Amino acid sequence: EYKQKCVAVDGSQVQYYLWFQAAVQDRLNEQEGVPSVFNPPPSRPLQVNTADHRIYSYVVSRPQPRGLLGWGYYLIMLPFRFTYYTILDIFRFALRFIRPDPRSRVTDPVGDIVSFMHSFEEKYGRAHPVFYQGTYSQALNDAKRELRFLLVYLHGDDHQDSDEFCRNTLCAPEVISLINTRMLFWACSTNKPEGYRVSQALRENTYPFLAMIMLKDRRMTVVGRLEGLIQPDDLINQLTFIMDANQTYLVSERLEREERNQTQVLRQQQDEAYLASLRADQEKERKKREERERKRRKEEEVQQQKLAEERRRRNLQEEKERKLECLPPEPSPDDPESVKIIFKLPNDSRVERRFHFSQSLTVIHDFLFSLKESPEKFQIEANFPRRVLPCVPSEEWPSPPTLQEAGLSHTEVLFVQDLTDE
Numbered sequence: 202e203y204k205q206k207c208v209a210v211d212g213s214q215v216q217y218y219l220w221f222q223a224a225v226q227d228r229l230n231e232q233e234g235v236p237s238v239f240n241p242p243p244s245r246p247l248q249v250n251t252a253d254h255r256i257y258s259y260v261v262s263r264p265q266p267r268g269l270l271g272w273g274y275y276l277i278m279l280p281f282r283f284t285y286y287t288i289l290d291i292f293r294f295a296l297r298f299i300r301p302d303p304r305s306r307v308t309d310p311v312g313d314i315v316s317f318m319h320s321f322e323e324k325y326g327r328a329h330p331v332f333y334q335g336t337y338s339q340a341l342n343d344a345k346r347e348l349r350f351l352l353v354y355l356h357g358d359d360h361q362d363s364d365e366f367c368r369n370t371l372c373a374p375e376v377i378s379l380i381n382t383r384m385l386f387w388a389c390s391t392n393k394p395e396g397y398r399v400s401q402a403l404r405e406n407t408y409p410f411l412a413m414i415m416l417k418d419r420r421m422t423v424v425g426r427l428e429g430l431i432q433p434d435d436l437i438n439q440l441t442f443i444m445d446a447n448q449t450y451l452v453s454e455r456l457e458r459e460e461r462n463q464t465q466v467l468r469q470q471q472d473e474a475y476l477a478s479l480r481a482d483q484e485k486e487r488k489k490r491e492e493r494e495r496k497r498r499k500e501e502e503v504q505q506q507k508l509a510e511e512r513r514r515r516n517l518q519e520e521k522e523r524k525l526e527c528l529p530p531e532p533s534p535d536d537p538e539s540v541k542i543i544f545k546l547p548n549d550s551r552v553e554r555r556f557h558f559s560q561s562l563t564v565i566h567d568f569l570f571s572l573k574e575s576p577e578k579f580q581i582e583a584n585f586p587r588r589v590l591p592c593v594p595s596e597e598w599p600s601p602p603t604l605q606e607a608g609l610s611h612t613e614v615l616f617v618q619d620l621t622d623e
Contacts, residue, residue: 249341249414250422251403257446259439261429310336313393329372330380333387337399340387345416348451350384350444355400357408358392362430366409373433379440413443417450517577525571529564531555540604541612546574547619558605566592569617578620
């Protein structure tokens with residue numbers, strides 16, 4: 202950003218130095234809490250009240266000539282001075298019709314201020330009050346925010362008293378100490394567009410010109426005007442008098458601002474407490490909703506399980522009935538090809554039935570499955586030799602063997618092993 206600003210001033214080494222100095226000062230401003238000199242001016246500048254009837258005005262007239270020699274010199278020079286200033290004013294007035302005053306267009310206010318500071322230090326040295334390195338609008342905003350006095354100095358380059366005022370009064374150590382410790386200090390030359398704009402707003406009558414501005418009745422107001430060549434002690438007395446006379450306004454504004462801040466903090470605390478209570482209530486309501494939803498889902502799951510169990514039992518019962526209907530008739534005891542089998546169930550009950558040697562072991566399984574007291578899943582074991590009969594199709598026995606192929610005798614005792622929980 203600094204580089205862009207330096208390139209924008211026609212490559213002038215002087216302007217480059219000024220912007221480099223501004224960049225260094227900008228860094229110092231950050232450390233001291235002062236706004237950046239490159240910050241754009243506020244979009245809506247503060248309006249300064251200059252029409253307060255209670256404004257304090259102090260004008261220092263030029264000393265009258267003394268003695269016959271002094272009056273003689275004064276009377277001799279009077280026509281020349283009158284003619285010079287009259288012609289100069291007429292020339293400036295006529296020039297406005299030919300070419301607009303270039304100072305009326307403020308294009309680089311910060312550059313105007315930095316340029317004035319540089320020329321001031323070149324002419325009067327570095328021992329001077331700390332200049333506010335920002336625009337007039339920024340200075341007003343800072344003075345308002347910090348509740349401080351703002352001293353504005355408009356420098357008339359062509360005025361005969363400006364040089365003596367700057368050298369002997371403004372740069373006096375006691376004046377520097379007072380200004381640096383008690384107020385903000387903003388200064389600019391009226392030959393610069395920014396200084397000219399401020400001079401039009403403050404409507405000075407002569408130079409040197411000082412204006413004391415502060416927040417009064419919630420408006421930035423000019424509370425004191427000092428015009429003319431004023432001496433250091435007199436300047437200190439006048440500035441002190443103005444500050445003492447208006448200190449109560451700043452104190453009152455500080456109290457009001459503190460009260461507003463306390464009210465705002467209290468309101469913020471109340472809002473935070475309300476939001477915390479609201480969040481707690483919302484959290485409770487959320488937990489209640491989650492609990493209701495959890496119970497509802499659990500009840501639905503239980504209900505689904507009941508329905509599934511009911512369907513399973515119904516399907517199981519239908520399957521048992523179907524298996525029972527599909528069983529072949531029981532052979533008679535006189536049939537030599539019949540086999541009497543006694544089944545020992547897992548509940549220690551016994552069931553017996555006759556089957557035909559030529560029937561598949563699947564028939565035995567279907568018979569047991571159709572019994573009401575039989576388990577859902579089971580296997581049939583023979584005891585001599587102990588083995589599991591392949592009653593259900595498997596990879597090893599895709600087609601279960603017949604009773605004869607399984608090696609069963611005319612009378613057998615088979616054991617039903619419950620596999621439901623496996």
